[in-house]
Amino acid sequence: MDIAHNPIAPEDAPATPAEPPVILRADYKPFPWLLPETKLVFNLGLEKTRVLASFKVERNPAAEASNELRLNGDSLTPARVTVDDVTVEDYVMDGPDLILTVPGDSHTIMIETEIDPSANTTLMGLYASNGMLCTQCEAEGFRRITFFPDRPDVLSTYWVHMSGPKELFPVLLCNGNKVAEGESENGQHFAEWHDPWPKPSYLFALVAGDLVANSAPFTTMSGREVECNIWVRAEDLSRTDHALASLHHSMKWDEETFGREYDLDLYNIVAVSDFNMGAMENKGLNVFNTKYVLADPDTATDADYDGVEGVIAHEYFHNWSGNRITCRDWFQLSLKEGFTVLRDQLFSQDMRGEAVKRIEDVRILRAAQFPEDAGPLAHPIRPDSYREISNFYTATVYNKGAEVIRMMRSMAGLERFRAGTDLYFNRHDGEAATCEDFIKSIEDGAGLDLEQFRLWYRQAGTPRVKVRQETARDGLTLTLSQTVPPTPGQPDKQAMPIPLRVAVHSRATGQIGEEQLIVLTESEQSFTLPMAGPDPVVSINRGYTAPVVIEHDVPLEDLGFLAAHDDDPFARYEAMQQLSVGHLVAAASGELDETQRAAGKTAIGDALAAILTDEALDDNMRGELMLLPSETYLFEQMASGARLADPGAIHAEREALKTALGTMLKRELEGLYARTASVGFDDPTGRGARKVKTQVLALLAASDPEQAAGMAAQQFDAADNMTDRQGALMVLCGIESPQRADALKAFFDRYTGNDLVIDKWFTLQALAPHADVIDHVKALAEHDDFTIKNPNRVRSLYMAFADNPAGFHDPSGDGYRLIADLILALDPINPQTAARFVSPLGKWRRIEPKRAAMMKAELERIAAASGLSRDTSEQVTRSLEG
Ligand code: BES
Numbered sequence: 055m056d057i058a059h060n061p062i063a064p065e066d067a068p069a070t071p072a073e074p075p076v077i078l079r080a081d082y083k084p085f086p087w088l089l090p091e092t093k094l095v096f097n098l099g100l101e102k103t104r105v106l107a108s109f110k111v112e113r114n115p116a117a118e119a120s121n122e123l124r125l126n127g128d129s130l131t132p133a134r135v136t137v138d139d140v141t142v143e144d145y146v147m148d149g150p151d152l153i154l155t156v157p158g159d160s161h162t163i164m165i166e167t168e169i170d171p172s173a174n175t176t177l178m179g180l181y182a183s184n185g186m187l188c189t190q191c192e193a194e195g196f197r198r199i200t201f202f203p204d205r206p207d208v209l210s211t212y213w214v215h216m217s218g219p220k221e222l223f224p225v226l227l228c229n230g231n232k233v234a235e236g237e238s239e240n241g242q243h244f245a246e247w248h249d250p251w252p253k254p255s256y257l258f259a260l261v262a263g264d265l266v267a268n269s270a271p272f273t274t275m276s277g278r279e280v281e282c283n284i285w286v287r288a289e290d291l292s293r294t295d296h297a298l299a300s301l302h303h304s305m306k307w308d309e310e311t312f313g314r315e316y317d318l319d320l321y322n323i324v325a326v327s328d329f330n331m332g333a334m335e336n337k338g339l340n341v342f343n344t345k346y347v348l349a350d351p352d353t354a355t356d357a358d359y360d361g362v363e364g365v366i367a368h369e370y371f372h373n374w375s376g377n378r379i380t381c382r383d384w385f386q387l388s389l390k391e392g393f394t395v396l397r398d399q400l401f402s403q404d405m406r407g408e409a410v411k412r413i414e415d416v417r418i419l420r421a422a423q424f425p426e427d428a429g430p431l432a433h434p435i436r437p438d439s440y441r442e443i444s445n446f447y448t449a450t451v452y453n454k455g456a457e458v459i460r461m462m463r464s465m466a467g468l469e470r471f472r473a474g475t476d477l478y479f480n481r482h483d484g485e486a487a488t489c490e491d492f493i494k495s496i497e498d499g500a501g502l503d504l505e506q507f508r509l510w511y512r513q514a515g516t517p518r519v520k521v522r523q524e525t526a527r528d529g530l531t532l533t534l535s536q537t538v539p540p541t542p543g544q545p546d547k548q549a550m551p552i553p554l555r556v557a558v559h560s561r562a563t564g565q566i567g568e569e570q571l572i573v574l575t576e577s578e579q580s581f582t583l584p585m586a587g588p589d590p591v592v593s594i595n596r597g598y599t600a601p602v603v604i605e606h607d608v609p610l611e612d613l614g615f616l617a618a619h620d621d622d623p624f625a626r627y628e629a630m631q632q633l634s635v636g637h638l639v640a641a642a643s644g645e646l647d648e649t650q651r652a653a654g655k656t657a658i659g660d661a662l663a664a665i666l667t668d669e670a671l672d673d674n675m676r677g678e679l680m681l682l683p684s685e686t687y688l689f690e691q692m693a694s695g696a697r698l699a700d701p702g703a704i705h706a707e708r709e710a711l712k713t714a715l716g717t718m719l720k721r722e723l724e725g726l727y728a729r730t731a732s733v734g735f736d737d738p739t740g741r742g743a744r745k746v747k748t749q750v751l752a753l754l755a756a757s758d759p760e761q762a763a764g765m766a767a768q769q770f771d772a773a774d775n776m777t778d779r780q781g782a783l784m785v786l787c788g789i790e791s792p793q794r795a796d797a798l799k800a801f802f803d804r805y806t807g808n809d810l811v812i813d814k815w816f817t818l819q820a821l822a823p824h825a826d827v828i829d830h831v832k833a834l835a836e837h838d839d840f841t842i843k844n845p846n847r848v849r850s851l852y853m854a855f856a857d858n859p860a861g862f863h864d865p866s867g868d869g870y871r872l873i874a875d876l877i878l879a880l881d882p883i884n885p886q887t888a889a890r891f892v893s894p895l896g897k898w899r900r901i902e903p904k905r906a907a908m909m910k911a912e913l914e915r916i917a918a919a920s921g922l923s924r925d926t927s928e929q930v931t932r933s934l935e936g
Pocket residue numbers: 192193331332333334335364365368369372391395398444447452
């Protein structure tokens with residue numbers, strides 16, 4: 055090969071560019087070439103796979119003409135390149151990319167590459183997992199397989215011929231439909247696949263392995279039969295029924311709710327053990343983390359079942375919101391992810407109840423997205439720049455993205471919103487679209503003016519809405535004012551439209567007020583609302599219509615009223631949370647004297663007592679109302695404005711509250727436990743009962759650890775399902791007791807060899823509020839079953855630990871060092887996963903000075919390491935800059 059023309063020959067390139075180049079949204083240019091059809095020939099082997107890619111290029115009339123054809127590559131060297139069947143020697147390498155000069159209007163390109171999947175620890179591109187081969191191409195993994203215009207706006211139809219040893223790879227899967235298969239000499243066999251739908255390279259997938267399927271057909275609304283398969287290793291087959299049922303439910307729901315029908319005769323889902331993410335929506339061939347496929351009552355909790363259902367739905371819904379209409383560039387990621395998260399949330403609401411699912415989703419938003427919006431990595435749901443796109447698969451793009459579209463839905467109403475999405479799907483089918491295309495479709499289809507609303511796509515930061523109320527002659531006047539805090543690169547913000555469902559109840563009469571939707575569009579604005587009677591109590595942001603923080607001084611007795619009586623279940627939850635948050639933040643900030651402290655605890659105890667004994671309440675909802683705000687959320691609330699968070703004080707106050715509640719409500723808690731413990735697994739109310747039971751134990755654990763340990767050990771021993779077993783073990787893990795070690799050992803022995811359950815065993819110990827948790831985690835990292843090569847196992851130990859404030863924020867700083875050491879060890883193996891551990895350290899600016907200095911020092915230590923990946927270096931740099 056001729057490297058004389060290389061602007062940057064690989065051997066001259068610095069080991070790590072100090073600052074990887076910044077990609078700007080404003081720089082988008084269409085690709086100069088069209089690739090109507092792509093042919094791929096794979097000769098598969100675990101250690102050596104040969105790939106022959108051929109495609110015709112034609113000039114793109116919509117792009118600026120160019121004779122340059124840039125084919126992206128990553129860790130590839132071309133074995134052979136031909137243009138119009140003539141071997142080319144004088145191609146140019148521009149860093150990892152291959153550049154050809156092609157003067158005509160149309161050319162045929164052929165490229166051969168050779169890769170070693172078994173050596174691929176990044177789990178991007180083609181890699182080996184458990185003896186099988188699989189791919190992950192989003193966002194930029196296809197370029198690790200062959201040189202190609204690896205960008206989402208280049209759509210092509212794919213013909214794939216795959217061959218390999220039949221013994222090792224009896225099943226050969228790819229996108230679309232199988233069009234041929236057969237045997238060849240030397241134990242080899244082959245399959246040919248054709249995907250009729252043009253797609254970008256990030257949706258390409260291939261799987262080869264020893265797999266079996268759980269199959270059942272689905273008949274679509276137009277009467278076509280679709281073969282649905284869940285492919286797993288033989289020993290996992292008995293745990294796939296829930297995944298298959300979830301797929302069928304999703305297909306039906308998308309027809310009924312969004313009018314979307316599936317468009318191939320085959321839908322394959324494959325479960326793999328080594329996977330960076332949850333799952334991937336490759337056309338007709340989804341690849342899933344086993345965690346989101348496998349479930350049976352003995353090994354999966356109720357929450358795990360929900361996870362499977364939600365992720366299966368999410369990837370299925372991408373077939374329209376993502377695949378039929380894809381993204382023009384990666385800045386538009388929220389176009390497919392935000393919208394698809396909203397679709398999966400609405401699906402799960404319909405499957406298992408709106409109220410509880412909404413509360414769960416808000417809790418996730420507050421735990422994962424609010425910190426992002428308040429920290430150094432804050433970015434709008436449609437970012438303006440990035441260095442490594444993998445770092446932008448964030449809670450902001452996903453969860454806030456979903457909230458933004460949910461607001462459009464609230465403002466339009468269900469019917470008009472559906473008209474908007476219908477128009478979007480029809481107008482842009484087959485295209486690579488933008489967020490702007492989506493907004494315009496909703497505007498036109500739903501008849502909304504979204505001019506000012508577009509700010510939600512441009513501005514980062516969680517808006518804060520201050521509420522003042524005044525009783526007027528004709529009703530209650532609410533004066534609302536909004537501010538959007540400054541975020542990196544965005545010091546000044548404009549007012550955004552904030553839709554809020556509100557009602558005014560009467561505490562004196564107990565009368566519930568009528569709800570209406572108001573939209574705050576100015577910096578400050580007043581609204582007059584009808585009152586239901588004297589002593590008005592305002593219920594605002596009901597159903598959590600807007601992803602904002604409400605600042606409203608509500609007297610304790612009003613919060614108690616809302617918690618007990620509001621007709622909006624989310625508002626009840628919110629009032630409970632506010633009671634506890636207000637008390638805990640004030641207490642942790644040293645703002646309460648003993649009398650105030652006692653009054654706060656009593657108010658919370660009274661409200662909780664009402665919830666524990668409310669017979670009209672379903673246990674699933676009761677379980678939500680019983681949950682105290684997490685330490686992470688309290689951290690966010692404490693670190694607002696000029697105040698810094700003190701994780702030690704937060705932990706101490708929250709534990710003290712739990713102890714007080716456990717003591718105060720001992721009788722109610724024991725009564726509730728007795729009732730729920732007698733409900734059988736298959737009882738229709740069993741799920742709610744299981745949820746409440748473990749929460750009771752968690753409260754008793756704080757007030758009477760010995761009693762709680764006894765009850766938990768009994769629940770553990772008697773459990774006939776994973777929810778009860780894991781719940782009991784979770785409680786035991788936080789109590790130093792003889793039962794703790796016994797239960798951990800019994801759990802481990804029972805599930806040896808079941809990776810997903812052993813992950814739980816690691817997680818429960820790393821997440822425990824135990825004084826020795828750092829030592830436990832260090833020991834677990836040396837355990838025979840720990841491996842840094844498997845992302846599920848790494849997350850099960852270290853993500854859990856980073857989420858455990860009592861461990862991570864230990865005053866010694868050892869928790870910070872543990873995570874920094876992990877990042878440094880993991881970065882060369884799996885940079886994408888390593889980079890995800892940086893953000894916990896990035897909270898340093900909002901924390902008390904001692905811990906802040908130690909966190910910053912760890913970030914600086916990582917930054918100083920040589921050969922850091924683009925993924926990690928981008929996150930560390932941003933975290934230090936802020
Ligand atoms: N498209 C993503 C998977 C993905 C993300 C691939 C980032 C490569 C990089 C998929 O649709 C997805 O969003 N999966 C989520 C789960 C979902 C339920 C939010 C995931 O994997 O976490």
